[in-house]
Amino acid sequence: MIARLLALMIALCCGLPALAADPDDLPGLIEQLQTRDYAAMEQTVNTIAATGDPRAVAPLQALADGDLYYRKSDDKVFIARKADSGTDLLDPLTGEFVENVGRRDARKIGINNGMRRALRGALGSLTLLSPDPKVRAAAAQSLFKSPDPGAIEALGQAIAAEKDEAIRTAMEEAQAASILLSDSDDATKIVAIQSLADRGGRDALSLLKGLPDSATEPVKAAALEGVKSIEAALALWSTAQNIYYGISLGSVLLMAAIGLAITFGVMGVINMAHGEMVMLGAYTTYVVQEIIRNNAPGMFEFSLAIAVPLAFLVSGSIGVLIERTVIRYLYGRALETLLATWGVSLIIQQLVRTIFGPTNKEVGNPDFMSGAVQLGEMTLTYNRIWIIVFALVVLAMLMLVLKRTPLGLQMRAVTQNRRMAGAMGIRTDRVDALTFGLGSGIAGMAGVALSQIDNVSPNLGQSYIIDSFMVVVFGGVCNLWGTLVGAFSLGIANKFLEPYAGAVLGKILVLVAIILFIQKRPRGLFALKGRAVES
Amino acid sequence: MFGFGRAKALAAVSALAIGLTTGAAQAADTIKVGILHSLSGTMAISETTLKDVMLMLIDDQNKKGGLLGKQLEAVVVDPASNWPLFAEKARELIEVNGTSVVFGCWTSVSRKSVLPVFEELNSMLFYPVQYEGEESSRNVFYTGAAPNQQAIPAVDYLMKTESVKRWVLAGTDYVYPRTTNKILESYLKAKGVPAEDIMINYTPFGHADWQTIVADIKKFGSAGKKTAVVSTINGDANVPFYKELGNQGIKAEDIPVVAFSVGEEELAGIDTGPLVGHLAAWNYFMSIDTPENDAFISKWHAFIGNEDRVTNDPMEAHYIGFKMWVQAVQQAGTTDVDAVRQAMYGQKVPNLTGGVAVMNTNHHLSKPVVIGEIQDDGQIQTVWSTDGVVVGDAWSDFIPESAKLTADWTFPWVCGGCEKPMY
Numbered sequence: 013m014i015a016r017l018l019a020l021m022i023a024l025c026c027g028l029p030a031l032a033a034d035p036d037d038l039p040g041l042i043e044q045l046q047t048r049d050y051a052a053m054e055q056t057v058n059t060i061a062a063t064g065d066p067r068a069v070a071p072l073q074a075l076a077d078g079d080l081y082y083r084k085s086d087d088k089v090f091i092a093r094k095a096d097s098g099t100d101l102l103d104p105l106t107g108e109f110v111e112n113v114g115r116r117d118a119r120k121i122g123i124n125n126g127m128r129r130a131l132r133g134a135l136g137s138l139t140l141l142s143p144d145p146k147v148r149a150a151a152a153q154s155l156f157k158s159p160d161p162g163a164i165e166a167l168g169q170a171i172a173a174e175k176d177e178a179i180r181t182a183m184e185e186a187q188a189a190s191i192l193l194s195d196s197d198d199a200t201k202i203v204a205i206q207s208l209a210d211r212g213g214r215d216a217l218s219l220l221k222g223l224p225d226s227a228t229e230p231v232k233a234a235a236l237e238g239v240k241s242i243e244a245a246l247a248l249w250s251t252a253q254n255i256y257y258g259i260s261l262g263s264v265l266l267m268a269a270i271g272l273a274i275t276f277g278v279m280g281v282i283n284m285a286h287g288e289m290v291m292l293g294a295y296t297t298y299v300v301q302e303i304i305r306n307n308a309p310g311m312f313e314f315s316l317a318i319a320v321p322l323a324f325l326v327s328g329s330i331g332v333l334i335e336r337t338v339i340r341y342l343y344g345r346a347l348e349t350l351l352a353t354w355g356v357s358l359i360i361q362q363l364v365r366t367i368f369g370p371t372n373k374e375v376g377n378p379d380f381m382s383g384a385v386q387l388g389e390m391t392l393t394y395n396r397i398w399i400i401v402f403a404l405v406v407l408a409m410l411m412l413v414l415k416r417t418p419l420g421l422q423m424r425a426v427t428q429n430r431r432m433a434g435a436m437g438i439r440t441d442r443v444d445a446l447t448f449g450l451g452s453g454i455a456g457m458a459g460v461a462l463s464q465i466d467n468v469s470p471n472l473g474q475s476y477i478i479d480s481f482m483v484v485v486f487g488g489v490c491n492l493w494g495t496l497v498g499a500f501s502l503g504i505a506n507k508f509l510e511p512y513a514g515a516v517l518g519k520i521l522v523l524v525a526i527i528l529f530i531q532k533r534p535r536g537l538f539a540l541k542g543r544a545v546e547s
Numbered sequence: 548m549f550g551f552g553r554a555k556a557l558a559a560v561s562a563l564a565i566g567l568t569t570g571a572a573q574a575a576d577t578i579k580v581g582i583l584h585s586l587s588g589t590m591a592i593s594e595t596t597l598k599d600v601m602l603m604l605i606d607d608q609n610k611k612g613g614l615l616g617k618q619l620e621a622v623v624v625d626p627a628s629n630w631p632l633f634a635e636k637a638r639e640l641i642e643v644n645g646t647s648v649v650f651g652c653w654t655s656v657s658r659k660s661v662l663p664v665f666e667e668l669n670s671m672l673f674y675p676v677q678y679e680g681e682e683s684s685r686n687v688f689y690t691g692a693a694p695n696q697q698a699i700p701a702v703d704y705l706m707k708t709e710s711v712k713r714w715v716l717a718g719t720d721y722v723y724p725r726t727t728n729k730i731l732e733s734y735l736k737a738k739g740v741p742a743e744d745i746m747i748n749y750t751p752f753g754h755a756d757w758q759t760i761v762a763d764i765k766k767f768g769s770a771g772k773k774t775a776v777v778s779t780i781n782g783d784a785n786v787p788f789y790k791e792l793g794n795q796g797i798k799a800e801d802i803p804v805v806a807f808s809v810g811e812e813e814l815a816g817i818d819t820g821p822l823v824g825h826l827a828a829w830n831y832f833m834s835i836d837t838p839e840n841d842a843f844i845s846k847w848h849a850f851i852g853n854e855d856r857v858t859n860d861p862m863e864a865h866y867i868g869f870k871m872w873v874q875a876v877q878q879a880g881t882t883d884v885d886a887v888r889q890a891m892y893g894q895k896v897p898n899l900t901g902g903v904a905v906m907n908t909n910h911h912l913s914k915p916v917v918i919g920e921i922q923d924d925g926q927i928q929t930v931w932s933t934d935g936v937v938v939g940d941a942w943s944d945f946i947p948e949s950a951k952l953t954a955d956w957t958f959p960w961v962c963g964g965c966e967k968p969m970y
Contacts, residue, residue, distance in 0.1 A: 050930075078823070078922065078923065122928050122930070124708070124824075124920060124930045125709060125799050125800050125803055125824045125920065126708060126709065128798075128799070128800045128824055129800045132800065157800075157801070158800075214765060214766070214768075214769035215769070217769045217770075217771075218768070218769040218770065218771050219771065220771065221769070221770050221771030221772075222770075222771025222772060223771065246766075250762075250766075253762060254759070257756075257758045257759055257762075260756075260758060261756050261758075264755075264756065361587075362587060365587060365591065369595075370586070370587070370591035370592050370595045371592050371595070371596075371812070371815065372592060372783070372786060372815070374815070374817065374818070376818060377818070382794065383794060383796075384794050384795055384796060391762070391765075391795045391796070393758075393791070393794040393795060394794075395794065396758070465755065465787055465790065466755045466786075466787055467783045467786045467787070469592060469783060470591075471588075471589050471753075471783070475753045475755065507758075507759055510759045510760075511759060511763060514748065514749060514750075515748075515749070515750040515751060515754060515759075515760065516720050516749055516750065516751050519751065
């Protein structure tokens with residue numbers, strides 16, 4: 013009773029539209045939501061929205077989120093909350109706890125996409141006057157996406173009351189979108205079109221293009237103008253977007269290829285098991301996340317930070333093991349190395365398949381890697397942004413190791429002239445093992461990054477091995493800068509070809525281009541010069 | 548060294564002896580059922596589950612007393628996702644192991660690879676996966692959906708309830724998506740959709756970088772007409788595709804994606820929160836609430852020993868196919884291929900989703916079609932289903948050259964694709 017009074021008071025003080033239907037009927041309307049007939053359900057939602065009663069927000073939101081249930085015994089509608097055992101049923105209007113029932117005693121009220129759209133509109137118009145600016149902004153946003161001539165009036169009131177500049181603009185745009193679909197006069201419509209054209213973006217474009225055929229000539233002409241101006245702006249953005257996508261694909265290639273740039277590029281070992289090192293890194297991430305999920309769910313955000321060093325260690329030590337047991341007997345025999353490492357790759361794959369099963373493993377994205385940021389008309393997804401950053405950081409660290417540490421110095425010495433290095437007292441076989449371990453370890457770190465965008469399955473590595481070799485060969489063996497430039501130029505070339513040639517042909521064209529390039533410059537983009545190369 | 552060698556030799560001999568005796572004993576009183584699913588390689592992700600479900604079904608039948616008074620014996624081979632190896636392993640199953648029937652294959656290319664073997668040796672294959680149609684072999688029973696049992700109803704649903712006007716047909720680049728999209732394209736054109744409102748896009752197997760394509764879909768969808776994506780993307784590539792959709796904020800309310808190759812098993816690897824409302828069209832969903840389905844799911848959980856494992860459409864197809872074969876063998880009183888084939892026609896088995904599946908003379912099933920929306924728990928909830936069952940059509944009516952063909956393996960047609968009856 014008190015809650016209801018309170019709600020009434022809020023309704024009064026906020027000056028809700030007086031067109032409200034009998035508010036006492038709301039509980040009855042809520043009960044009507046329990047139906048399988050989506051058309052009837054939509055009707056009910058619209059009636060509820062028309063009451064303008066703020067109490068309706070909670071049940072409608074619950075319906076949209078799939079939390080509105082009905083009790084099987086008497087078909088009464090409740091908001092459900094997961095409890096330790098069974099389900100807690102809450103009163104849909106007051107949110108008060110009613111009772112706890114078994115999991116099978118209450119069923120979810122299912123909705124479809126049409127209902128989701130209707131709910132988005134209804135919730136938008138109900139929350140336009142919410143005291144929380146975030147909710148108001150979201151309401152304007154959802155009304156823009158589900159324009160409804162019925163909401164024009166409510167939007168007008170909200171605009172008049174709105175103090176926040178940005179939200180008011182959003183509301184005006186939402187109103188403009190609704191006006192386009194209404195039967196307002198031409199002058200109003202042309203003003204609305206102007207406002208949408210100023211807003212720009214794909215959604216506005218879609219609204220302008222979708223103008224009903226019944227529109228009059230002047231309105232159509234104005235819309236055409238608007239479409240032209242938006243499309244001109246979008247064309248520029250789309251080039252920028254292609255470049256970004258290219259850089260993003262390039263960073264993935266770079267990530268996959270850096271490790272190989274060490275094992276193949278620096279040591280000259282044709283390592284077909286490189287992909288499996290990446291795969292092991294991804295599985296390490298999976299195991300870390302599983303342990304965190306079971307023991308310390310709060311740590312989930314840090315799972316990747318924990319997985320990176322662990323993946324380095326796991327893949328690195330397996331790399332050292334492979335080098336000590338297989339590869340060191342095969343130095344200088346390229347063909348045998350190729351076959352042996354390919355065999356090793358099959359063994360590792362099947363081993364992982366036996367231990368973890370053949371199905372994909374779910375590796376979650378921490379919050380900072382989910383979602384996207386909107387930059388003008390470009391959608392930049394967080395996971396890709398972080399992978400670009402990560403790839404560059406790993407590359408920088410690797411360069412530091414090679415150029416500034418004793419180990420790096422020894423590695424370079426051994427690759428340039430093994431016998432001379434040995435004569436200077438460097439334990440060349442130990443350096444070999446460590447170099448191979450370093451390359452494998454970095455591949456493992458790549459696996460952590462790739463687990464965020466690709467499937468974690470035993471085949472993960474296979475799909476990257478060809479690309480990795482391509483990058484290293486194209487960029488120039490023995491040169492990390494070459495790997496960097498190679499990865500990004502392949503990525504960008506691929507992404508510019510894709511819209512015209514399609515993904516399949518685009519890949520083929522890139523491959524052909526590389527073959528031709530290698531004919532011309534067998535040592536790749538950045539060839540090492542000097543006597544060491546000739547020998 | 549000597550001792551070790553002797554012990555090994557001894558073990559080998561005794562193993563051989565045991566193998567021989569049991570082999571001989573089994574040959575006399577078991578019926579062999581071949582299972583031809585990849586347990587390694589790219590397709591292992593989907594096919595291993597089917598091997599397990601077959602073992603469960605066979606085990607179950609044996610507990611009921613076997614078949615014709617004999618025990619069933621599963622012969623499992625691993626064609627390792629290698630298409631030519633499928634043909635070799637099929638031959639091995641039939642000629643060396645003497646299997647009476649084989650349940651297997653997933654991709655269309657693997658089915659095409661084993662087809663000549665089954666026809667040459669006159670053996671029997673049950674193929675459990677939705678496929679592109681345009682085929683009816685005397686030696687294959689197709690228990691998955693033909694295009695008219697999956698693709699066409701899904702498109703109809705989108706046209707009617709979502710009033711979709713613009714279509715993106717996105718698929719993996721191989722025979723199933725290409726044929727299905729060919730059928731869909733001519734169907735849409737017949738329904739009056741202009742060519743500029745259809746966008747067709749193919750990607751390689753295992754495609755991981757979907758940024759450009761998802762951005763293209765967004766662009767295509769901003770032409771003021773309701774747009775939907777019909778996805779025949781197969782296998783692993785679906786996970787990054789859906790992730791990208793979710794990350795770029797394409798909501799099902801705005802641009803719904805209806806998929807023909809995405810089931811509960813494929814969704815198990817992703818967080819489905821951002822995908823709620825995207826659609827899938829199949830003949831079976833795990834979420835469908837019938838007593839048969841409940842029983843099947845509990846049996847599966849008990850067999851596999853893991854409550855989290857899901858069931859999916861091809862598993863139901865094997866369930867129906869196996870039951871039909873058992874009934875046909877019981878009726879024929881023999882496992883002889885020709886006799887069982889005759890007994891298969893008109894065989895009825897209750898679907899797990901309600902209704903009764905019937906085997907038709909074109910070797911395709913009559914099954915109900917269900918369309919569902921993905922939920923945040925990785926399940927698919929039905930939003931539409933056919934009233935009764937739909938008869939599987941081997942040759943599509945929407946491709947002019949196949950519309951003329953009829954598949955019927957009974958008199959007077961006796962043909963998998965003829966314009967006139969043979970007799």
